[in-house]
Amino acid sequence: TQHPWGYSKENGPDRWHETYPLAKGNNQSPVAILTKDVFQDPVLLPWFTSYDPGASKTITNTGKTCRIAFDDTFDRSVLRGGPLPGIYRLRQLNIHWGSTDDKGSEHVVDATRYAGEIHVVHWYSKYSNYGDAVRKPDGVAILAILIQVEKTPKPEMKRILEEMSNIKAKGKEAPFQNFDPSILFPKNRSYWTYQGSFTTPSCEECVTWIILKEPIVVSEEQMEKFRSLSSKPADEPHCPLVDNWRPLQPLNNRMVRTPYQ
Numbered sequence: 129t130q131h132p133w134g135y136s137k138e139n140g141p142d143r144w145h146e147t148y149p150l151a152k153g154n155n156q157s158p159v160a161i162l163t164k165d166v167f168q169d170p171v172l173l174p175w176f177t178s179y180d181p182g183a184s185k186t187i188t189n190t191g192k193t194c195r196i197a198f199d200d201t202f203d204r205s206v207l208r209g210g211p212l213p214g215i216y217r218l219r220q221l222n223i224h225w226g227s228t229d230d231k232g233s234e235h236v237v238d239a240t241r242y243a244g245e246i247h248v249v250h251w252y253s254k255y256s257n258y259g260d261a262v263r264k265p266d267g268v269a270i271l272a273i274l275i276q277v278e279k280t281p282k283p284e285m286k287r288i289l290e291e292m293s294n295i296k297a298k299g300k301e302a303p304f305q306n307f308d309p310s311i312l313f314p315k316n317r318s319y320w321t322y323q324g325s326f327t328t329p330s331c332e333e334c335v336t337w338i339i340l341k342e343p344i345v346v347s348e349e350q351m352e353k354f355r356s357l358s359s360k361p362a363d364e365p366h367c368p369l370v371d372n373w374r375p376l377q378p379l380n381n382r383m384v385r386t387p388y389q
């Protein structure tokens with residue numbers, strides 16, 4: 129069978145469907161958000177998070193992203209409101225970035241592709257477990273935060289970036305405690321929302337996307353820290369982990385909505 133999926137020519141997004149047929153579905157992510165076509169929906173509410181910093185567990189270089197895992201054995205850190213029908217439990221955070229600042233985000237807003245994108249992944253806790261939730265159209269909610277590069281560093285990003293030197297190689301994991309991901313959020317809570325999928329295999333179409341309109345700002349040095357990770361294990365030559373973003377997928381018969389301002 130073809131070697132594990134990734135972002136290179138041989139195992140990249142155009143070939144994922146050979147092993148993960150869902151990748152060819154009609155409700156895939158990411159998509160382009162064309163602000164002129166967004167529907168202002170009066171039923172959409174503000175979203176809220178209540179995160180317990182004690183829930184954060186580890187930070188891992190998976191070889192395809194930097195992932196922070198949280199304790200999701202009970203409703204300890206949760207997301208609710210917005211377009212959501214109930215309480216969604218925080219499970220993990222993952223990040224996508226480019227080899228240069230002109231690319232790296234997965235969602236694109238009008239003609240703008242950002243330098244990176246943070247995904248804060250939650251699952252609907254009315255389902256018995258995460259594995260169950262990913263098989264439901266309303267099973268998962270992902271808060272997406274766009275990353276823009278300017279001269280100013282984002283202090284709240286510091287702890288994540290300091291950890292990069294301990295997880296340089298694929299498979300490396302380190303304890304990551306007392307971390308509340310809401311410190312990464314921009315000031316403005318405005319958002320776009322649509323129904324889509326995970327942007328990595330198995331690409332299940334179980335995701336309600338909540339994409340924050342206001343990007344967060346990091347510095348060039350901070351971006352370089354993400355690019356210092358390797359996509360290879362410690363016993364292989366360093367291979368920069370960069371451009372771990374999926375290209376745009378067809379919107380097809382979907383609407384992107386935003387609350388009434």
Ligand SMILES: NS(=O)(=O)N=C1NCCCN1
Nearest residue numbers: 222247249325326327328
């Ligand atoms: N980039 S993403 O859409 O968050 N993709 C995910 N795949 C499976 C684990 C959770 N997240």
